Amino acid sequence: MENNYLAINWNQIEDAIDKATWEKLTEQFWLDTRIPLSNDLADWRTLTLDEQDVVAKVFGGLTLLDTLQSQDGVAVLKPAIRTQQEEAVLNNIQFMESVHAKSYSSIFSTLNTPKEIAEIFEWTNNNEILQYKAQRINEIYQTGTPLQKKVASVFLESFLFYSGFYTPLYWLGHNKLPNVAEIIKLILRDESVHGTYIGYKFQLGFQELPAEEQEMMKGWIYETLYDLYENEEKYSHLLYDKLGWTDDVLVFLRYNANKALMNLGLDPLFPDTAADVNPVVMNGISTSTSNHDFFSQVGNGYLLGNVEAMEDSDYDFDFK
Numbered sequence: 180m181e182n183n184y185l186a187i188n189w190n191q192i193e194d195a196i197d198k199a200t201w202e203k204l205t206e207q208f209w210l211d212t213r214i215p216l217s218n219d220l221a222d223w224r225t226l227t228l229d230e231q232d233v234v235a236k237v238f239g240g241l242t243l244l245d246t247l248q249s250q251d252g253v254a255v256l257k258p259a260i261r262t263q264q265e266e267a268v269l270n271n272i273q274f275m276e277s278v279h280a281k282s283y284s285s286i287f288s289t290l291n292t293p294k295e296i297a298e299i300f301e302w303t304n305n306n307e308i309l310q311y312k313a314q315r316i317n318e319i320y321q322t323g324t325p326l327q328k329k330v331a332s333v334f335l336e337s338f339l340f341y342s343g344f345y346t347p348l349y350w351l352g353h354n355k356l357p358n359v360a361e362i363i364k365l366i367l368r369d370e371s372v373h374g375t376y377i378g379y380k381f382q383l384g385f386q387e388l389p390a391e392e393q394e395m396m397k398g399w400i401y402e403t404l405y406d407l408y409e410n411e412e413k414y415s416h417l418l419y420d421k422l423g424w425t426d427d428v429l430v431f432l433r434y435n436a437n438k439a440l441m442n443l444g445l446d447p448l449f450p451d452t453a454a455d456v457n458p459v460v461m462n463g464i465s466t467s468t469s470n471h472d473f474f475s476q477v478g479n480g481y482l483l484g485n486v487e488a489m490e491d492s493d494y495d496f497d498f499k
Contacts, residue, residue: 197264239303259325337439352459378442
């Protein structure tokens with residue numbers, strides 16, 4: 180009967196990438212409660228007030244974006260799924276975006292006072308530059324085509340988060356806030372898979388478009404990316420000018436914007452490469468994981484109890 184409800188059958192896979200992604204995401208499952216953030220308090224107290232302010236605000240911004248992803252960003256992709264397994268993968272992604280958003284609150288509750296936390300969320304929910312990128316992406320989620328929605332998701336996962344990720348990676352490269360950075364590295368690893376997977380699904384649909392529509396879509400993608408990058412420039416100046424980090428942050432952003440385009444199967448827009456990124460930040464990404472959990476001896480990078488070292492290549496999930 181046409182109206183029968185269909186049970187999902189993981190023994191009959193239509194797209195091997197769905198199964199590979201499910202296995203990748205489930206093997207790297209984690210929770211913020213496994214990371215002893217209080218061990219970073221001594222480092223936190225050595226930061227200047229300006230440095231603390233930047234940390235707080237970037238995590239406020241990241242909380243906003245992960246909230247958008249968990250509440251709207253995945254749900255809008257589901258009507259255009261190609262397989263039942265794809266929906267299962269998206270369910271996993273949606274849950275982990277909620278874990279990411281919660282993780283920042285765990286950081287706040289460790290490092291900040293209740294008054295400071297209230298101020299962080301007040302700033303996050305009302306800053307025009309930060310709100311612009313959230314609203315710009317959400318506008319596409321609510322009114323765009325299925326392919327445009329995938330592009331917006333990849334831009335968020337692979338590009339827009341990185342103006343915030345720069346800060347904890349910078350401090351990790353200077354041997355500070357390692358437990359905070361552990362959470363960020365776990366989030367980075369998730370986002371790498373999310374962006375690559377959704378980019379792959381975009382490419383399947385893009386390849387089915389007539390040549391003329393492909394060119395129109397490319398034009399829209401590059402125009403949207405540049406608009407978002409211009410806003411990220413403003414956001415980076417707002418956050419980082421007082422620390423003198425802005426130029427380095429913008430290089431990092433352009434590098435990751437190119438990676439977002441590559442996830443979509445498109446050519447890079449900017450000349451920046453990994454070699455141009457501040458080596459301290461790249462070192463922060465590639466530093467091996469640590470064991471900080473006193474009870475289970477599990478630190479970041481655990482694969483269901485199995486600790487492994489993470490290198491920069493771990494963030495470039497390759498379906499091939």
